[in-house]
Amino acid sequence: MHNSRIITNDFDFFQPTSMTELYELLADTSVETKLMAGGTDLIPQMKEGRKAPKRVISTMKIEELACITVQDGILKIGAAAKLKKVAAACSGLPTINALHQGVSSVGKLQILNMATIAGNICTASPAADTVPGLLTLGSSVTLKSVNGEREVALRDFLAGPGKTTIQANEVLYCINVPLPSENTGSEFKKMERVGADIAKINISVVVQRNGNTCESCKVAVGSCGPTTLLIDKVDDILGGQEISGPESELIQKAAQLVADTITPIDDIRSTAEYRRKVAAVIFMDVFQIAWVRAKGDAA
Ligand SMILES: Cc1cc2nc3c(=O)[nH]c(=O)nc-3n(C[C@H](O)[C@H](O)[C@H](O)COP(=O)(O)OP(=O)(O)OC[C@H]3O[C@@H](n4cnc5c(N)ncnc54)[C@H](O)[C@@H]3O)c2cc1C
Structure with missing residues (x-):
């Protein structure tokens, strides 16, 4: 049982001011070391005993890194x-x-x-x-x-x-x-239990269009697999195709592919079933906003 307000393991703390100094510190790989930027992931993990490095090296005093x-x-x-x-x-x-x-x-x-x-x-x-x-x-x-x-x-x-x-x-x-060309539109959406929470599911769509033709469509879905999933096959469905409307057969086919490709699990934030159902719907919403933006119109 860990007290989540204190770090119980001893560690040495370094704040190099140059990349050369940082490389020298990192070259010694015999001691378990963690780099630290803002510390908003690392410090809670150390307090909970999930990480116990012997050395912590801050990157925050190296000006060129900012x-x-x-x-x-x-x-x-x-x-x-x-x-x-x-x-x-x-x-x-x-x-x-x-x-x-x-x-x-x-x-x-x-x-x-x-x-x-x-x-x-x-x-x-x-x-x-x-x-x-x-x-x-x-x-x-x-x-x-x-x-x-x-x-x-x-x-x-x-x-x-x-x-x-x-x-x-x-x-x-x-x-x-x-930085993409001007005929690009992009949109991100995150579903959370409450404000300022980790995502139940998050999706980004980046679309390039030429008139009513979708030149390319990139989709990534988070919280629905071991890593955020970049779903290339959506581009095979939509790339080079004319888009007749926001709920056209092609968009629905792409949305179904998104739902079928993700590998969500039940966890404290949501269920696999919810994630799969909502993925298709959010994809369609997010695609539509990105599509309008790609034309240069405000979404
Ligand atoms: C209250 C709260 C709310 C949060 N909400 C969200 C949220 O809504 N969405 C979300 O995605 N995350 C959220 N987080 C998690 C966290 O804030 C983010 O992941 C944040 O971007 C981590 O950045 P950091 O600079 O604090 O990382 P740190 O904690 O400093 O480091 C995180 C990891 O990255 C490594 N690292 C850092 N810099 C480097 C580097 N230059 N090279 C190699 N390794 C490096 C560290 O060794 C460590 O393993 C939340 C955390 C808290 C405490």
Whole structure:
């Protein structure tokens, strides 16, 4: 039985101020180490005894990690950029509305002021609210270590509940979000039990359209499988097709595919049955809003 208000294990705490200092600390993989950004996942896990690292290394004093920039059409979000700052950066970019909505839906103001996308991704919760938008936008992560850097597609980085493909000596340096063309619309929706709760189900849809033709449609569903699921086959149904209306046969077929593809379970927040039923309905609603946005109209 753990007292959820105190951390019972001893650990050393480091606050490097440069990437070089951070790489040197991470190079010693003999001691169990956790990186910490806002601490809104890690600290509760340590209080509950679910994580007991011997070293905690904060990323928050490294200035370059807090940067958000646009380079060659790619939004680069530093691993220590707070969600509130990310939301502000996304709000000026209408085509990535789904990411803005996902980021803004994480907790309430206290969490937005502390937490980061890097932490949301690295916790690897299937219910993470920033992940559906990032996946549907084709995002990747840049990982760095004393040995160099590598870029990994986000869909390959997320390996299962609580699992990623990061190595012990690596740090997630930034998240790369390709900015889509202007004929793109996107939308995110989250169903919760009460306000500021973890999602029962969350969905992001990103649509590119040319007149009434759907050029492509990316869909990701969270809280309905071991990781957030990017459902490629929806694009096989809708990509290149003329959309005659919001409840057309094609949209209904795509919605059924979404419901059939997810692998939800019963848990404290919802039931598999509810999740499956609602997935199809929410997909249709969210698709419709993204579709209207892709034309440049306000949804
Ligand atoms: C009250 C409350 C409400 C919440 N509501 C939501 C919600 O609505 N939706 C939601 O999705 N989540 C929610 N969360 C969970 C949490 O706030 C988010 O997952 C948040 O984005 C985590 O970010 P952080 O910076 O605090 O991560 P931290 O706790 O600092 O780190 C989380 C994990 O990421 C790792 N990590 C952090 N930075 C790096 C890095 N640069 N490289 C490698 N690994 C790294 C850490 O080692 C740790 O394993 C909530 C949490 C609380 C306490």
